[in-house]
Amino acid sequence: MTPEELAEIAESERVAQSRFTQRVNVCVAAGCLSCQSQSVKDALDREANRRDIKDHCQIKGVGCMGLCAEGPLVSTSSGVLYRKVQAENGAAILDSLGGQPVSHLVCRTDTPFFQRQKKIVLENSGVIDPERIEDYIAGEGYSALIKTLTEMTPREVIDQVTKSGLRGRGGAGYPTGLKWSTVSKSVGTKKYVICNGDEGDPGAFMDRSVLESDPHRVLEGMLIAAYAVGASEGFAYVRAEYPLAVKRLRTAIRQAERVGLLGSDICGTRFSFRVDVRLGAGAFVCGEETALIASVEGKRGTPRPRPPYPAMEGLFGEPTLINNVETFASVAPIIRKGGEWYAQIGTEKSKGTKVFALAGRVQNTGLVEVPMGISLREMVFEIGGGVPEGRKFKAVQTGGPSGGCLPSDCLDMPVDYESLAQAGSIMGSGGMIVMDESSCMVDVAKYFMDFCMTESCGKCIPCRVGTYQMHRILTAIGNMSATQQDLKMLEELCDLLKHTSLCGLGQSAPNPVVSTLRSFAEEYRAHVEEHKCPAGVCNAQPGGETE
Amino acid sequence: MSSYVAKPSPPNQDKRWKLVDATIRRQGQQARGLIETLHTVQEAFGYLDQQALRYVAMSLRVPLSRAYGVATFYHFFTLKPAGQHTCVICMGTACYIKGAPQLLDAVQRDLGIAPGETTADKKVSLLTARCLGSCGLAPAVVYDQEVAGKVTRSDIREHVKKWAGHDA
Numbered sequence: 048m049t050p051e052e053l054a055e056i057a058e059s060e061r062v063a064q065s066r067f068t069q070r071v072n073v074c075v076a077a078g079c080l081s082c083q084s085q086s087v088k089d090a091l092d093r094e095a096n097r098r099d100i101k102d103h104c105q106i107k108g109v110g111c112m113g114l115c116a117e118g119p120l121v122s123t124s125s126g127v128l129y130r131k132v133q134a135e136n137g138a139a140i141l142d143s144l145g146g147q148p149v150s151h152l153v154c155r156t157d158t159p160f161f162q163r164q165k166k167i168v169l170e171n172s173g174v175i176d177p178e179r180i181e182d183y184i185a186g187e188g189y190s191a192l193i194k195t196l197t198e199m200t201p202r203e204v205i206d207q208v209t210k211s212g213l214r215g216r217g218g219a220g221y222p223t224g225l226k227w228s229t230v231s232k233s234v235g236t237k238k239y240v241i242c243n244g245d246e247g248d249p250g251a252f253m254d255r256s257v258l259e260s261d262p263h264r265v266l267e268g269m270l271i272a273a274y275a276v277g278a279s280e281g282f283a284y285v286r287a288e289y290p291l292a293v294k295r296l297r298t299a300i301r302q303a304e305r306v307g308l309l310g311s312d313i314c315g316t317r318f319s320f321r322v323d324v325r326l327g328a329g330a331f332v333c334g335e336e337t338a339l340i341a342s343v344e345g346k347r348g349t350p351r352p353r354p355p356y357p358a359m360e361g362l363f364g365e366p367t368l369i370n371n372v373e374t375f376a377s378v379a380p381i382i383r384k385g386g387e388w389y390a391q392i393g394t395e396k397s398k399g400t401k402v403f404a405l406a407g408r409v410q411n412t413g414l415v416e417v418p419m420g421i422s423l424r425e426m427v428f429e430i431g432g433g434v435p436e437g438r439k440f441k442a443v444q445t446g447g448p449s450g451g452c453l454p455s456d457c458l459d460m461p462v463d464y465e466s467l468a469q470a471g472s473i474m475g476s477g478g479m480i481v482m483d484e485s486s487c488m489v490d491v492a493k494y495f496m497d498f499c500m501t502e503s504c505g506k507c508i509p510c511r512v513g514t515y516q517m518h519r520i521l522t523a524i525g526n527m528s529a530t531q532q533d534l535k536m537l538e539e540l541c542d543l544l545k546h547t548s549l550c551g552l553g554q555s556a557p558n559p560v561v562s563t564l565r566s567f568a569e570e571y572r573a574h575v576e577e578h579k580c581p582a583g584v585c586n587a588q589p590g591g592e593t594e
Numbered sequence: 595m596s597s598y599v600a601k602p603s604p605p606n607q608d609k610r611w612k613l614v615d616a617t618i619r620r621q622g623q624q625a626r627g628l629i630e631t632l633h634t635v636q637e638a639f640g641y642l643d644q645q646a647l648r649y650v651a652m653s654l655r656v657p658l659s660r661a662y663g664v665a666t667f668y669h670f671f672t673l674k675p676a677g678q679h680t681c682v683i684c685m686g687t688a689c690y691i692k693g694a695p696q697l698l699d700a701v702q703r704d705l706g707i708a709p710g711e712t713t714a715d716k717k718v719s720l721l722t723a724r725c726l727g728s729c730g731l732a733p734a735v736v737y738d739q740e741v742a743g744k745v746t747r748s749d750i751r752e753h754v755k756k757w758a759g760h761d762a
Contacts, residue, residue, distance in 0.1 A: 081741035115730025249686035252727035328668030406688035406729035
């Protein structure tokens with residue numbers, strides 16, 4: 048593959064696409080697929096064949112369009128978005144092309160949900176066919192890779208990434224440029240790049256969506272990173288619970304190998320890189336980098352103390368770069384448009400955009416990409432469309448089991464790494480779960496503690512025993528049998544786990560408890576002193592028939 | 595220097611061992627391929643039994659204790675055969691907030707089994723998942739590999755009753 052050949056593929060694909068005057072895109076990402084979007088696409092295909100319009104009307108399966116709650120989603124070349132489309136609507140949609148849209152299916156796109164977004168990572172999602180490399184190449188795909196290989200030195204690549212201010216999107220927010228630079232300076236016989244797609248946070252599905260909608264973007268990011276740090280082999284570690292993402296990523300790797308974008312002597316340079324997929328097997332702790340490395344090595348996913356950091360001694364003892372899916376997906380545009388361009392977006396310390404998965408008690412559930420620094424209020428009430436059924440907003444949970452619950456007085460806070468940390472939560476990978484008054488905060492804290500207790504790998508005692516004890520106390524509070532003594536003990540345990548656990552799982556496990564104790568102390572008090580659950584959740588639970 | 599140990603032959607004539615052998619070969623018969631190989635076994639046979647664990651451990655030259663350790667550490671691996679049908683209820687945060695515990699409660703009561711168990715007639719297995727990533731459609735349930743979103747209590751009871759009721 049030479050740069051000229053790539054340009055040729057792009058050109059011939061653009062010509063092929065320009066033959067189509069009409070286009071119907073059907074979302075075939077996991078969300079819409081589970082609302083039978085495949086049958087919608089099949090019906091459209093059949094209908095188009097019957098009408099014999101396939102030479103100028105393209106029916107295309109595309110990635111996620113964001114508004115998962117209203118799926119299956121279909122968009123057309125006339126700029127109309129349809130929601131909740133059924134197979135029998137196929138004919139009507141084809142009829143409407145170039146005429147009046149099918150009014151009862153139209154989904155308005157002039158709402159804040161669509162207007163307030165800024166798509167960089169997701170720019171191809173819902174536009175290109177994730178199973179065709181040509182479609183990706185036609186939209187400037189792999190041009191950033193060609194640019195790095197032919198025009199830039201590894202140092203210059205790292206400089207651009209550093210300038211962009213990009214920070215790790217996996218949760219901790221470590222500056223990406225700094226990480227790359229450390230790995231590039233490390234000495235080893237071989238270096239590795241690992242893509243962390245072990246999206247274990249319940250309530251987060253950004254990585255899944257990116258891998259399902261635009262897998263080549265992630266590969267391109269990994270390739271650029273490998274060139275910058277001098278790595279020759281890579282692993283994409285993806286959860287086995289995401290079969291579609293795994294399948295599309297494997298397809299993408301095969302396609303890239305076929306055209307010579309992966310393999311030996313890429314683009315006639317001496318740069319060689321291979322990628323293999325590794326399946327996660329359902330262990331939350333494997334999101335921690337040293338545990339993930341152990342897992343790629345075929346071992347139990349238990350973390351080890353750092354330093355040495357993976358950048359020095361990682362996979363098989365060699366320098367290893369580990370970044371999250373979304374981080375890699377942000378790289379190509381940064382190289383294409385320059386670090387300064389990216390640095391203009393966002394806040395002073397948190398640059399660029401972030402993809403969030405909005406879920407829970409909110410009108411518009413789905414995937415959104417917004418500039419950093421947007422306020423929580425805008426996220427929940429404008430983009431999210433507020434709490435449905437006229438209920439009252441209570442809290443928004445960010446960061447999964449390592450994060451916290453933010454009450455309504457935090458709503459005007461900007462969403463960036465520092466502000467969230469200050470409020471007692473974390474950015475995390477980007478799950479945002481809205482809760483209304485029907486949720487009991489003690490119950491929520493117990494839920495997360497149950498999660499951490501089950502997911503604790505058992506290596507260090509503070510986490511293994513501490514999460515168990517905290518869960519026991521939270522259960523007692525829920526059963527109305529806890530005392531003031533227990534509450535005090537709970538607070539002490541929070542502190543103990545935070546400061547003495549080996550890895551991030553144990554250190555952050557108390558966060559949901561700390562943040563609810565801080566903002567919803569009244570609810571804890573009601574459980575302990577008045578033996579009452581204000582939300583009516585806890586009393587109802589032990590076996591009571593509800594509804 | 596490690597002495598050469600011949601790769602053992604599969605426990606029986608079952609053709610599915612060929613898939614397992616292919617994975618073992620692709621991983622260069624090395625210990626690092628343990629998780630990948632166990633994935634292949636589970637995909638081919640549905641679960642990991644002692645015979646399979648012994649075979650994989652010997653082929654990759656890892657102690658059986660390590661193979662067992664890995665198989666029990668990761669939630670995705672199961673050491674018990676599943677029933678004819680499986681019902682996986684997502685217990686992710688979004689599903690939890692939107693009533694997954696009530697769904698679980700209803701099915702548990704209807705079938706008389708706890709999560710992770712299979713009914714005595716081997717017809718239905720009830721499982722829970724950490725998060726399916728279908729949070730936009732919470733609460734989500736997987737009926738025999740097929741994801742269903744916005745499931746209500748009556749939906750799930752009806753679905754499971756159909757399986758438990760007559761021979762499928």
